[in-house]
Every structure is written in structure tokens, then in C-alpha cells.
Amino acid sequence: MENGVQVRQVFLVNLPRNEVYARWRRLRDFPRFMKYVRRVEEIDEKRSRWTIEGPRGRSVTWEAEIVEEEPDRILAWRSVGDADIRHGGRVEFFDGTGGRGTVVATRMSYESPIGKMTPAVARLFGEDPATQVREDMRRFKRLLETGEIPTVDGQPTGAEPTETSEESAATAKRSRRGRRTAESGEATP
Amino acid sequence: MKAACWNGKTNVVIRDVPEPKILNPRDAIVRVTTSAICGSDLHLYGGFVPSMEKGDILGHEFMGEVVAVGPAVSNLFEGDRVVVPFAIACGACYFCERELWSLCDNSNPSAGKLEKLNGSATSGLFGYSHLYGGYAGGQAEFVRVPFADVGPMKVPAALEDEKVLFLSDIFPTGYMAADNCDISPGDTIAVFGAGPVGQFAIRSAFLLGAERVIAIESVPERLAMAEAGGAEPLDENAGDVIERLREMTGGMGPDSCIDAVGMEAHGHGMVDWYDKVKQTVKLEQDRPIVLRTAIMACRPGGTVSIPGVYAGFLDRVPLGAAFAKGLTFRMGQTHVHRYLRRLLEHILDEDIDPSFVITHRIGMEGIPDAYETFRDKKDGCIKVVIKPRGDLA
Numbered sequence: 001m002e003n004g005v006q007v008r009q010v011f012l013v014n015l016p017r018n019e020v021y022a023r024w025r026r027l028r029d030f031p032r033f034m035k036y037v038r039r040v041e042e043i044d045e046k047r048s049r050w051t052i053e054g055p056r057g058r059s060v061t062w063e064a065e066i067v068e069e070e071p072d073r074i075l076a077w078r079s080v081g082d083a084d085i086r087h088g089g090r091v092e093f094f095d096g097t098g099g100r101g102t103v104v105a106t107r108m109s110y111e112s113p114i115g116k117m118t119p120a121v122a123r124l125f126g127e128d129p130a131t132q133v134r135e136d137m138r139r140f141k142r143l144l145e146t147g148e149i150p151t152v153d154g155q156p157t158g159a160e161p162t163e164t165s166e167e168s169a170a171t172a173k174r175s176r177r178g179r180r181t182a183e184s185g186e187a188t189p
Numbered sequence: 190m191k192a193a194c195w196n197g198k199t200n201v202v203i204r205d206v207p208e209p210k211i212l213n214p215r216d217a218i219v220r221v222t223t224s225a226i227c228g229s230d231l232h233l234y235g236g237f238v239p240s241m242e243k244g245d246i247l248g249h250e251f252m253g254e255v256v257a258v259g260p261a262v263s264n265l266f267e268g269d270r271v272v273v274p275f276a277i278a279c280g281a282c283y284f285c286e287r288e289l290w291s292l293c294d295n296s297n298p299s300a301g302k303l304e305k306l307n308g309s310a311t312s313g314l315f316g317y318s319h320l321y322g323g324y325a326g327g328q329a330e331f332v333r334v335p336f337a338d339v340g341p342m343k344v345p346a347a348l349e350d351e352k353v354l355f356l357s358d359i360f361p362t363g364y365m366a367a368d369n370c371d372i373s374p375g376d377t378i379a380v381f382g383a384g385p386v387g388q389f390a391i392r393s394a395f396l397l398g399a400e401r402v403i404a405i406e407s408v409p410e411r412l413a414m415a416e417a418g419g420a421e422p423l424d425e426n427a428g429d430v431i432e433r434l435r436e437m438t439g440g441m442g443p444d445s446c447i448d449a450v451g452m453e454a455h456g457h458g459m460v461d462w463y464d465k466v467k468q469t470v471k472l473e474q475d476r477p478i479v480l481r482t483a484i485m486a487c488r489p490g491g492t493v494s495i496p497g498v499y500a501g502f503l504d505r506v507p508l509g510a511a512f513a514k515g516l517t518f519r520m521g522q523t524h525v526h527r528y529l530r531r532l533l534e535h536i537l538d539e540d541i542d543p544s545f546v547i548t549h550r551i552g553m554e555g556i557p558d559a560y561e562t563f564r565d566k567k568d569g570c571i572k573v574v575i576k577p578r579g580d581l582a
Contacts, residue, residue, distance in 0.1 A: 012283065039348055146281050147261060150296055152212075152298055153300055156208065157325065158196075158243075159244025171550070
């Protein structure tokens, strides 16, 4: 689609299907593993209000409703109203073969109703949407299996404190990531 | 605290860095009492491993005393003396449940990058580049240990550090190399390379029931150490290795061959990778020759076991010979956790004293020079241990 993106990803979570489903059903926990989702307030059984981290620290909000729910099998939602972004997600849960836990198969879409990619959509999923969703799902799996998300942010390093123009691209990238974390005001996952 | 930091190719510096903090609920902080330089650290030192960044704290063989634990760690306490596996494993994923600890798919924060490179991600490693998670390593006074409720093993007070330190890597690595040979009574095992891992592979092969071990090596003191461990020495510079191995095994060839040398080349993306490998092949002719020789020497139906580190692509590996002879290949990073208790028992039973391999003992300030000494095999150097707080025994 020209004015949006659709992404499919599958991931195995090494836990029983009912447990995996129950954790995904806690929409309010999405910010713990979805990189750009800052807050999800559950208004009632079906409706929720989402706050997304937009470009340059500006946030985007929309309301979403659950449109399909089959416990331990399927959960789907989509945004309602006239927000700048239309978002939909559908997740199916299957038993993995041979004791491999639960297959989580997601399909996410983001589109702009005004017919072009707004900066917010581009920011969310413009560069590599598949990777973005995959990393979100990896964090979900890790949080469920281990109770935490592995990190090295905040560990000691012997890097020189003052960066010069000769510093490697990798170092520069790291510092950009650091600024973004600071902007969002969130604890690092 | 003081830490040994990678500062570019063949450049290791001691820097003052902040002490590590608990970052996740299952973390612990360990005060390092003894650490070591591993042969695989030389790949980092030589600049062969991509995704190293200046300032990265080196070291993945260490032990020490627990000084802090996160709220989710209930089996370790301040004051516990532990040895820490170099591979970080969560204990809960598909791979950990099957004792494939170094393939843990939850411990590597850079999993996405490694997945693109290798098809799948594997575990985080201490002090071993950002593709393997970028975890600060153990050539330092303190280390943060993730998933501390799974990895660190408490060690009996009666055993001094030097007897248990190598449970962190090279003893299990040599042992897994031998274990991967599925040794039957009467077997002859050829071990290529008598560096620290080769030395432990030799002794482990005997522990696992090998009748004969042949050590192929060119450095005299390493051959002598192998011989002291019961191996028959074969100087690789003294004639055709394959021919002599055949002669020594009644014309059949060794039942299994262990490549404890590996190859010093990695890269950053496929094309770079391939180029760098080819470049290194030209510069360091001996490295791919080991694997090739092992394949050619091994008896039909035998096993080639590879604890030496490989990455990327190899030219002119005789897969046709391997296929024709029906060889089995076993390889990979060591599943350290799988072997910890078994090997501690061997130490307690005095079947082996792993400290035999140590040739050099240094403090923190000696680390930069020791990298060079170890790389160049100068001064009889086989294994360097580090006392971060200077209390050299």
C-alpha cells in the first residue's frame, strides 16, 4: 500500500499458549516491549487509548478497539476515529510442534488516511518496519521467558568521554540512541 | 575501577572506568579475584572481530566474589565465591532447556544484528564484541553478570582460584571438544594445536576414555606440556603430518581429529567478510590448513571436532573427502554450564589440576604487554592469569 505499511512476523515463545495469550491481552504492557508505544490505557474491555512517540519528541494518540477476540487463539484490534494514523494489529497463537511453546504470528498495519506517509508513520515504520516489529516481538518473548529484557545500557565503558569527529559511526549511532531514550523519558527496556 | 579496554587493533589500555551497577533483576556484581587472557581474546587484539568499539572492556574468563545481587536472584548471596561461564544463558529458552547454553536466544541484546549475519542469533558473551551483546568483560576489578541465577557456580573454599578459574571457558571448551568425539575405548584422538584449549582437550580425551592422544604442534614448550599430559607429540614442522598420523595409527588414521586452532577472520557483512577472510588466508597460511589436514587425516567414519573459532567463509575445504569418508563434524561455542559440575568433580577428585597450564601471573598493569607476549608465544607463554588487585600468589 502506498500510504502505509503492513508487516507480518512470527516468533516462538517457550511458554504454554494460554499464558502467552494472557500476557499479550494485557494491552497496557505493550510499552514494555513495543519500542515506540509510550502508553496504552485500557478504557474498558474493548477500548484503549494509545500514546505513540512521534518524531522530535511529539506524541501521537489514538483510540483503538478490539475487533476480534478468541481467547488463547486470536486477538485483533484497530484504531477508531480520525487520528492521523490508522493502525491495526492481528495476532494469532498456535502451539509449536514438539514442545516448542507457542507460535505468535502478528500482522500489523499503519496507514495514513490523508493519502501520504506522514512523518509520524515514516518515523514509526518507514525505515525497516519488519525489523521494528520483529524486535518488538523479541522483547515480548524475552520478557515472558526471562522476566527481563537483556541490556548493556548503563554498563561501564572505557570510551573517552569527549567524542571527536573521528569517532566511529557506531559510537555516533549509540549516542543518538541515548538522546532518544532521554527524550522519551522512559527507562531503558 | 581499573579495566583492560580495547583501544583499536593491537592496542589494549588500562583505564579507570565506573564500577558496574545492577541493571536487570537477575543481575549480580562480582568482584574479580582472578581473570585470564584467552586465545580467542587474541582475535579481538588482532582486530579480526568486527563490531568492537574503543573502550570495550575485555575478558571472558573470570571468577570472584559476589558483592551485590538483583532482586530476582535468590540462589546467590554477597560473599559467595563463584566461577562464571563465558557464555551468558537465561536458563528458560528452548535452547537452555536442552542444555545448548551457548545458543541461548534471550541473552544477546544485539540478537537482531547477529541474526542477519548468521541466520539466527546465539548467546551473549562477556567481552566479545557488540555482535555478541557488547557485555563488559572480566579483565576488570568488577563485572556485572546477567542471569546470575543461572550461570555462576559456587566453588568450594578449599580449592584455590587457579584450580577452578578455567571452568569459565578453556577446561569445558577442551572437554566439549573431546566429548564431541564420542570416544570409545581404544580410540586414538589427534589434537591439532597445543595451546590452552588443546591442552585441556588432550587431558579431557583421556578422562573420557581415549587410549591414545596425538598432539600436533610446532612450539616446543607446548609440545612438552602436551607430552606431560600423556599425549604423543608430533612436531608439525618435522614432515608430512597426514602421513605420520597414518603411520602412527596402523595406516587407518585417528578416530577423531580436534581442531583447536581455528581461524582468525571475521567481517562485517557478507562481502567484507569474504574479502577479509581471503586476505587472512593469504597472510596466515596455517589457519585453514589445520581444518583441511584434520579432514584428510581422519579415519573413515570418524569425527572432526572444532573448538577453534571460525567465522565466515573458507576456501578449498575438502568437503568431497569429508563426504567420501563419511565424517561427522561437531563444533560451536562451548555449552559451559553443561560441564561445570562434572568438571568440578574431576578437580575435587584430583583427576586433574587445571592450573598446570599457567605460565604467567600478572597484575592489571601487566595486561597490555601480556597480550603481545601471548600472541607472539614469547617467553614460553601458554596461559596468562590476572590478579586484578595485585595479590599475586
